[in-house]
Amino acid sequence: MExxxxxxxxxxTMGRGIAEVAAVAGLDVLIVEVSESQRKLSQTQVRKSIEQGVRAGKIFAGGGSGTTADAAAAADVISSRIIWTDDIDAAAMTKFVIEAVPEEESLKLDVFSRLDGVCPPTAILASNTSSISLTRLASATGRPDRVVGMHFFNPVPMMAPVEIVRAATTSEDTVETTRRLAEQMGKQAFVVQGRPGFVVNRVLMPLINEAAIALHEGVADAVTIDGLMKLGCNHPMGPLRLADLVGLDVCVSILHVLHRELGDKFCPCPLLIDMVQAGKLGRKSGEGFYKY
Ligand SMILES: NC(=O)c1ccc[n+]([C@@H]2O[C@H](COP(=O)([O-])OP(=O)(O)OC[C@H]3O[C@@H](n4cnc5c(N)ncnc54)[C@H](O)[C@@H]3O)[C@@H](O)[C@H]2O)c1
Structure with missing residues (x-):
């Protein structure tokens, strides 16, 4: 299926990045966002990001001599491939849907059941979930063979990999179509089984959690923990700064799922929970372990 x-x-954070890379790859994109303020903010951010990419030569839009006016014109063309709406029913004619709503199972189940009702029976329904069972999401639909995980990384325009996650029911055809779409979007696809957290979050979240526990216990301050992990483990960014980038609410949601499904070693650090309750979500709220 093309x-x-x-x-x-x-x-x-994720949906607008996915929409951007799809539009840059030449796909037409419908993006559904229920919050009007978020829709306007994301629309501006996507337009700006595309223009910056064109100006920096990272996005090839053809023609022009690289002036600011050329970059703006190219960004206009790419941005015009994206239609913004608050109406999920507008997805009715779409053959491939990528869900990127917050990491709450009940919300995702509701979105999947609504999509199942409006999309053509042959459409593939993918989720960008970080940890929720794809098999449970598939069971909310009448097309469990056409439900798959498509787990992008943040920030989507810069990060190469996508985990293509098989639910117990996902068909080989669905996996192949999803892999081809990821490649069409300029990404590198890795197919994994739908065990909790897949590969990256199962390995990454305990690292972030342990860094938060070390901070909570006063072993060292955030700058020291991150500095040591960067230089000592050759990581491009320390775990606490990475947690701020991912979103502390997203980290806690993933840890709750991993804790429930895989056991106590994934129990979220109380400091992380407190910070989320205080609205310190990382970059997106202006403050997390660091101020932005
Ligand atoms: N943030 C990350 O680094 C990251 C990385 C990989 C995967 N993910 C996963 O991607 C998903 C989205 O995460 P995010 O960080 O983009 O979350 P986010 O909170 O930044 O964005 C979610 C958006 O969905 C909107 N929304 C809520 N209900 C909706 C509905 N019914 N219809 C349409 N829009 C709706 C919200 O208004 C919000 O703007 C989660 O499942 C998360 O686990 C996140």
Whole structure:
């Protein structure tokens, strides 16, 4: 199945990045976002990000001599491939949908059941979930063979990999179509089984959690923990700064799922929970372990 148009549900950190890379790759994109303020913010951010990419030569838009006016014109063309709406029913004619709403199972189940009702029976419904069982999401639909995980990394325009996650029910055809779409979007696809947290979050979240526990216990301050992990482990960014980038609310949601499904070693650090309750979510709220 050739995909020329996709729908993205949710225009937060991930959804807007997914929409951007799809539009840059020449796909038409419908993006559904329920919050009007978030829709406007994301629309501006995507337009700006595309223009910066064109100006920096990272996005090739053809023609022009690289002036600011050329970059703006090229960004206009790419941005015009994205239609913004608050109406999920507008996804009715779409053959491939990528859901990127917050990491709450009940919300995702509701979105999947609504998509199942409006999309053509052959459409593939993908989720960008970080940890929720794809098999449970598939069971909310009448097409469990056509539900798959498509786990992008943050920030989507810069990060190469995508975990293509098989639910117990996902068909080989669905995996192959999803892999081809990821490659069409300029990404490198890795197919994994739908065990909790897949590969990256199962390995990464205990690291972030342990760094938060070390901070909580006063072993060292955030700058020291991050500095040591950067230089001592050759990581490009320390775990606490990375947690701020991912979103502390997202980290806690993933840890709750891993804790429930895989046991106590994933129990979220109380400091992380307190910070989320205090609205310190990282970059997106202006403060997390660091101020932005
Ligand atoms: N943030 C990350 O680094 C990261 C990385 C990989 C995967 N993920 C996963 O991607 C998903 C989205 O995460 P995010 O960080 O973009 O979250 P986010 O909170 O930044 O964005 C989610 C958006 O969905 C919107 N939304 C809520 N209900 C909706 C509905 N019914 N229809 C349409 N829009 C709706 C919200 O208003 C919000 O703008 C989660 O499952 C998360 O686990 C996140």
């Amino acid at each position: 995909i020329k148009r996709i729908a993205v549900i949710g225009a937060g």
